[in-house]
Amino acid sequence: MWDELKAHHEAVAGRRIERLFGADEARAETFSLTALDMLFDYSKTNIDAAGLGLLIDLLDKAKVAERRDAMFSGAKINETEGRAVLHTALRNLDGDAVIVDGQDVIPGVHEVLSRMEAFAGDVRSGAYAGQGGKITDVVNIGIGGSDLGPAMGYRALSPYADGPRCHFVSNVDPGDIAEVLRACDPATTLVIVASKTFTTIETMTNARTARAWMGETVSEPAAQFAALSSAVDKTSDFGIDPARVFGFEDWVGGRYSMWGPIGLSLMIAIGPEAFRAFLRGGQAMDRHFRAAEWHENMPALLALVGIWHNQICGHATRAVLPYDNRLGRLPAYLQQLEMESNGKSVGMDGKPLTTDSGPIVWGEPGTNGQHAFYQLIHQGTRVVPAEFLIAAEGHEEELHHQHQLLVANCLAQSEALMKGRTLDEAREKVAAKFEGDELERQAAHRVFPGNRPSTTLAYPKLTPEMLGQIVALYEHRVFVEGTILGINSYDQWGVELGKELATALQPIVEGKEEPAGKDGSTAGLVTFLRKNGT
Numbered sequence: 001m002w003d004e005l006k007a008h009h010e011a012v013a014g015r016r017i018e019r020l021f022g023a024d025e026a027r028a029e030t031f032s033l034t035a036l037d038m039l040f041d042y043s044k045t046n047i048d049a050a051g052l053g054l055l056i057d058l059l060d061k062a063k064v065a066e067r068r069d070a071m072f073s074g075a076k077i078n079e080t081e082g083r084a085v086l087h088t089a090l091r092n093l094d095g096d097a098v099i100v101d102g103q104d105v106i107p108g109v110h111e112v113l114s115r116m117e118a119f120a121g122d123v124r125s126g127a128y129a130g131q132g133g134k135i136t137d138v139v140n141i142g143i144g145g146s147d148l149g150p151a152m153g154y155r156a157l158s159p160y161a162d163g164p165r166c167h168f169v170s171n172v173d174p175g176d177i178a179e180v181l182r183a184c185d186p187a188t189t190l191v192i193v194a195s196k197t198f199t200t201i202e203t204m205t206n207a208r209t210a211r212a213w214m215g216e217t218v219s220e221p222a223a224q225f226a227a228l229s230s231a232v233d234k235t236s237d238f239g240i241d242p243a244r245v246f247g248f249e250d251w252v253g254g255r256y257s258m259w260g261p262i263g264l265s266l267m268i269a270i271g272p273e274a275f276r277a278f279l280r281g282g283q284a285m286d287r288h289f290r291a292a293e294w295h296e297n298m299p300a301l302l303a304l305v306g307i308w309h310n311q312i313c314g315h316a317t318r319a320v321l322p323y324d325n326r327l328g329r330l331p332a333y334l335q336q337l338e339m340e341s342n343g344k345s346v347g348m349d350g351k352p353l354t355t356d357s358g359p360i361v362w363g364e365p366g367t368n369g370q371h372a373f374y375q376l377i378h379q380g381t382r383v384v385p386a387e388f389l390i391a392a393e394g395h396e397e398e399l400h401h402q403h404q405l406l407v408a409n410c411l412a413q414s415e416a417l418m419k420g421r422t423l424d425e426a427r428e429k430v431a432a433k434f435e436g437d438e439l440e441r442q443a444a445h446r447v448f449p450g451n452r453p454s455t456t457l458a459y460p461k462l463t464p465e466m467l468g469q470i471v472a473l474y475e476h477r478v479f480v481e482g483t484i485l486g487i488n489s490y491d492q493w494g495v496e497l498g499k500e501l502a503t504a505l506q507p508i509v510e511g512k513e514e515p516a517g518k519d520g521s522t523a524g525l526v527t528f529l530r531k532n533g534t
């Protein structure tokens, strides 16, 4: 199958995407899909009917449907850790039972959701208050999946945020927490310690710093702490009242966890009702993913386009370009979701992958990126498949004309990437100013090769429900890509080594031990940093 796809790619690699539209009037329709509230347009790629057929065959060969059903039903598909993968259960608001180890997990999910809603309601109303009065600020301390989801969601849904201000502290760099705490009043701040394991060194260090900061002003700092964790014993050791501890099971991976307790800060900000709308959006995408035929299945098609560009065409990176400023943290969120999930070198069977692993994901919102790195996307020597996101409508009715300008920019970029500009056209541009050799030289700089692939995901408006659809869409895309590649998308052993070495280096950095035995580079850096104040 891979060989056939590669041969197909070789056969079509030289053709112009633009010409495909000329050859097939229905191309835009054929190679796009409307599902739920979204339109996914992948017609500005070099995928044709034969290529799509071969890509869809990959889904069957990899038994994606069987594995998808196994995931939803609670089977332990995270085989290296012996765990089920059930973040979908967190948004299963009115679905069927899901059995793990002989027990239906849904009542427990709903019970925690109700407790979260009651607490969020109390914080918002003032029924739960700080020692100086109603909570004005919420500080979520967490890292990776315990930070990126709620931080991304808080920014995305800011028009719906009518509760206390939320802040997110993730980095162990003291500059992160210092900046946030400076803006807060300890007597009216709620600190949420978000850590699935409750052992992550960055989070626990920041949590202790926050507790000390609060203890300088209020008599019972722990009373203004809540915890989100699956290690409930450890939260008690930290002194947090179990009434404010919201637990979840090991079948929720960190980077898939914003739907449950890890989303508490977002729920406090936008209110339980809007948070439920977010869950409903995710649940709608789950239903679509489970029911739709492959050629009408949005997560599957998104994954196949990804496989085509990365594993078949050999484009190593993928740019996520939201023309929606409030999705400014989506690229960072997707970096963890996609790269921690599918950045592996061995398959489920422990054998080396025979294809490349998942792509390098990066991006920034448009139009800002246009004035920064788009130069390389348009004229660099490497091809970067671009993924645009655009809302039909913004939230600022009075600034509708600005939104229209944003839309025009988004559409212009995908058009420019595809069409490019020929040497003749470039000559015409500069003919009035230059002549002879100088005209040729100047024109060459203004050529755009074009034929650069992009996709566009268009949606009506960035509401809580819409965000739920978008996040679940990307989660399922990662699942499909991982399954095709034979990867376990739900472990993350690659983060371990650095953690171990950091622990070993700490006493050396502190000057309690010497860097003897370390490589010359590391020893030299330690010496320089210690000499200069570390």
Ligand code: F6P
Binding pocket: 143, 144, 145, 146, 194, 195, 196, 197, 198, 199, 200, 203, 254, 255, 340, 492, 495
């Ligand atoms: O970096 C590894 C990781 O385990 C991520 O997968 C996770 O999201 C993050 O650390 C935070 O973990 P925890 O929620 O246990 O503090």
